[in-house]
Amino acid sequence: MVASYFGSGSIYIASQAGVEYGYALIWAVVGAVLLGFMAQDMSARLGIFGDTLMGFIRKKIGKGPALLLALFLSLGCIAWTVALTAAVGMSFEILSGQALSWQPVAVVTGLVAILTGVLKYERVETFVTAMMFVLLVLYVVVAGASGPAPAEMAAGFLPTLPDSGAMLLGAAILGTTALWPNFFLESILVKKKGWTRDEDLSEVRHDLAFGYIVGGLITVCIIVVSAAVLRPAGYTELTSFITPGQALAEVLGEWAMVVFLIGVICAAFNSIVPIMWTVPYMILEALDAPQKEQDTRAFRAIYAGAILIGMSSPLVSAVTGLTIVQMVTLFPAINGVFGLPITAAFLFWAVNDKKTMGHRVNDWKLNAINVVLVLFATYVALSSARGVIRAIFGDMMG
Structure with missing residues (x-):
């Protein structure tokens, strides 16, 4: 689930943070991880x-409204997959020297994701964990080669906001890390992991801490590389999908571009499976389907069907006129505007509901953190909605 938040959008948002503000927003990564x-x-x-x-939501608002909410949120997951398959496709096109076109590769990526996602949970977990470590090694190597400034890096851990743009970019970092599908998945998959008792909480937290440290380190490495390489080279924005890779190649050599693109492929593909697992889990939970149905044909059929729609990125690009960079950054933003505030509010309700949690409802400290999450989600939605909608539909109409 940590792997699901670190996708191609995270790479470009972290790269933009390093390009515009150097090391100044490293603290935002730490806050996002926490x-x-x-x-x-x-x-x-x-x-x-x-x-x-989703079981809690169904009991509180009814099966019909819960199903409508699940279907609405599923559209966000599909939009994510559109962006992720496009990112994988374009990375392969560039790596192959345009011998491969991104459109068919994007379709193949969706098919591979379908085959991967219907494997047993333990196999998927092993695969995703291995991909995360590949990402970590790749970006640590590039970050080390970029010759960062230790003192400036250290200063980046202290919260500062140079201007309003930094605030919005910091919010984007937080929005890509506090990923709403994980709120649904974690509540379901604890049973898959065998976590059912009080004594299991320490293992849950060790698991989450380990994963978030890996994801956070990767994000920090990308900011460091952008700050140490792209910013001094005169880059002020990421104008195309390949801009970060081209800049790295100019300074560090072609190997750095290859590493960057392999990283994009790993990150994007890694996100598809857990994000799209959310769709069948939400729908089946909303319908109150028995647990066994969630592990067999119904689950696999919904999962495969949703990805078949999500791998239509070539068609989406052709119809809307959106570039791949726009899809990679805008479609996650849609989820920040709609999915995150809705899910955060229901999570806040659930962990404070005595009928559901008994004496294990949130204490005041946890509620303070949860309130921050809800307020942040609302802030992101209100501040970003108009710009996101205009960016998408403006391109479609123009």
Whole structure:
């Protein structure tokens, strides 16, 4: 689930943070990791001691409204997959020297994701974990070769906001880390991991801490590389999909571009499976389907069907006129505007509901953190909605 938040959008947002503000927003990564950790910890406790998040929603608002909400949120997951398959496709096109076109590769990526996602949970977990370590090694190597400034890096851990643009970019970092599908998945998959008792909480937290540290380190490495290489080279924005790779190649050599693109492929593909697992889990939980149905044909059919729609990135690009960079950055933003505030509010309700949680409802400290999450999600939605909608539909109409 940590792998699901670190996708191609995270790479470009972190790269932009380094290009525009150097090391100044490293602190935002630390804050995002802590917020994401706490949100998933609450989701895990909900799953262990109370109910799944969608199960809670179904009981509170009814089966029909819960299904409508699940279908609405599923559209966000599909939009994510559109962006992710496009990112994988374009990375392969560039790596192959345009011998491969990104459109068919994007379709093949979706098919591979379908085959991967229907494997047993343990196999998927092993695969995703291995991909995360590949990402970590790749970006640590590039970050080390970029010759960062230690003193400036250290200063980046102290919260500062140079201007309003930095605030919005910091919010984007937080929004890509506190990923709403994880709130649903964590409450469901604790049972898959065998976490069902009080004694299991320490293992839950070790698991989350380990994953978030890896994801956070990768994000920091990308900011460091951008600050140490792209910013001094005169880059002020990422104008195309390949801009970060081209800049790295100019300074560090072609190997750095290859590493960058392999990293994009790993990050994007790694996100598809867990994000799209959310779709069948939400729908089946909303319908109150028996647990066994969630592990067999119904789950696999919904999962495969959703990805078949999501791998239509070539068609989406042709119809809307959106570039791949626009899809990679705008479609996650859609989820920040709609999915995150809705899910954060329901999570806050669930972990404070005595009928669901009993005596394990949130204490005031956890509620303070949860309130921050809800307020942040609302702020992101209100501040970003108009720009995101205009960017998408403006291109479609223009």
